[in-house]
Amino acid sequence: MTLTLQGRTRLRLATIFTALLALLATGAIGAVSADASPQGCHVDYKVTAEWNGGFIADVKVTNLGDDLDGWELEWAFPSGQQVTQAWSADIASSDADATARNLSYNSRITTDETVSFGFAGTWSGANATPTSFTLNGVLCDGTISDPSVTPSPGGELNAMETVAAMEPGWNVGNTLDAIPEETSWGNPPITEELLDFVKASGYKSIRLPVTWTDYIGEAPDHTIDQARLDRVTEVVDWAIERDLYVLLNLHHDSWMWINATPTDHDAVVAKYDAVWTQLADRFKDHSELLVLESINEPQYADATDEEGDAYNDELNRLFHEIVRGSGGKNADRLLVLPTLHTSGEQARLDALTATIDELDDDMIAATVHFYGWWPFSVNIAGGTRYDENVEDDIVGTFGRVHDTFVANGIPVIIGEWGTLAYDYTRPGIIQHGELLKFYEAVQFQARDKDVTLMLWDAGSFVNRNTLQMRDQHLHEWFVSSWTSRSGTASFDSIYLDNSAAIESRSLTLNRNGLEFEGLWHGDTELAEGSDYTVTGDTLTVTSSALTRLSGDRAHGVNTSIEARFSDGMPWQIYIIGYDTPVLADATGTTESFAIPAQFTGDRLATMESVYAADETPTEPATWTPFKEFWSTFQPDYEAGTILLKPALLNELDDGQTVRLTFHFWGAGEVAYEITKNGTSVTGSAL
Structure with missing residues (x-):
């Protein structure tokens, strides 16, 4: 990342790549003494290829200090x-520690010169x-500095560097923010082992959402339950012991009592004051690795946006006054202030900018x-694809927060990000390849x-019971995207109609600035010309290759191939055999109606629902005929049904007769009709 050093007096030149967790190696060969000449360096470490269990890395070392004659680079x-x-x-490794030493021909690195080496590894x-x-x-x-100085994590970092050192971050969602208990929403208690796993997975920070409501006493003291405070402190301490940054907040309190500010202003403000006064006092001597966030997703009932901005300004200012005034390390701790609704709209960004400018605090x-x-x-209104709407929203939002805040020296944390519908208990709402494009682009x-970025995870990414990733391939995309781009294509599947002859099929490559390096089937490289061709950005897989790869053309995924690019993750392309799905007549009720479905290898993308008489969209959401996946319909592939x-x-x-049009990824449209009479529903295939 490149730091923009405008408008903040404390910003100083530094490369943020290794700002956190930096410990000088002791006893290293060639270590520089305190009275040695100035030294400094920068390392660019990049994974250039990665596959299941293996990877290739390129390392570039730039000497920023005096000339070196012989070098040794160490890392863990x-x-x-x-x-x-x-x-x-020459690289030697022991457990997690690795040391690279120069060879005879590249031992000398003059000032501002870069030396490169590479290696293959396993993971x-x-x-x-x-x-x-x-x-x-x-x-x-x-930086170029006295090499005898060893910076401690967090303590010497300015706001921009601190936020950069928190990348990437992970939310312990639906846990201490669950209501009323830590385990009420299905997740197990936070353990040290969980934090070890999160740290080992590459995350540098956690966001610890906490809902305090049920643990706050009556007015006027609003005393926080001691056991609750001790439990939160325990988790904070565990994370800090692992050199993880911790972002601690007031979470669902935002809609449980803070939203009553417009109608119960003085009581809410007094309670907010009391809660943050206690929290500030509890944590005032904690490490600078602890970061405090005033409110999660602030909202104010029945207030206009402008009124909401004013309430938000008031509470953010009160939070700032309380924490700064509590002394200790809170006097200089990084504080995080949200926009109204944590919205990325320009008007909300501008309102928060005014607050921050008036506070005149560079942390x-x-x-x-x-x-x-x-x-x-x-997945509503036909939003099944990563299209221009999705991309424009990403580019626009990140452009606004950069231009409004970052370009003026105010760092930005996306405290939660992801897609609203991603949930391991509700698979298929967003097609997997389209989801990967979204994550990569963000x-x-x-x-x-x-x-x-701080990924919102309520249990869908990390399985907290087994301490494993629920989708290892998806996690590998995250890890790759922390440092590099990956190439994609217009789709991740080639559906082959089993009732038709196999013909050549084309996909559009999204190179994302990378070079396309070929197609592979497992460990076998496919032959350009006979197996595939590339014209511009059009990748065409030949009919002969598809015939060979599809084998006996069974229903479902027959095999997969991957498009490899010069960096990042390969793009998986699944070869899928299908026949047109067959739906059957059914009867049921408004509480339980299942359409018998032979999916025959195909998968459902979305569903339209209109009245047959005039083709107007039905409820809910009459502004679109395309209904929301899962909340209004749900495929059950194992049971062979589509649930309405x-x-x-x-x-x-x-x-009224209602025409349903099911859109499948392979077969396209399949029609069905239903009629409701009271609580009874009948359906028939068309």
């Missing part, structure tokens, strides 16, 4: 990776980027949340705009 792998082969350096579970490098015992943090960060273009994020924009939900059925007009 955060995920336990191992080096198996090296070039342009298991995660392939997180090393966070700290030392060159001849000198920390490679991009403040802004925060917004980002869940993407709503129709795509929940993380690129964050890197490009110098913004820190009460949210749809209860809203239909009695006696």
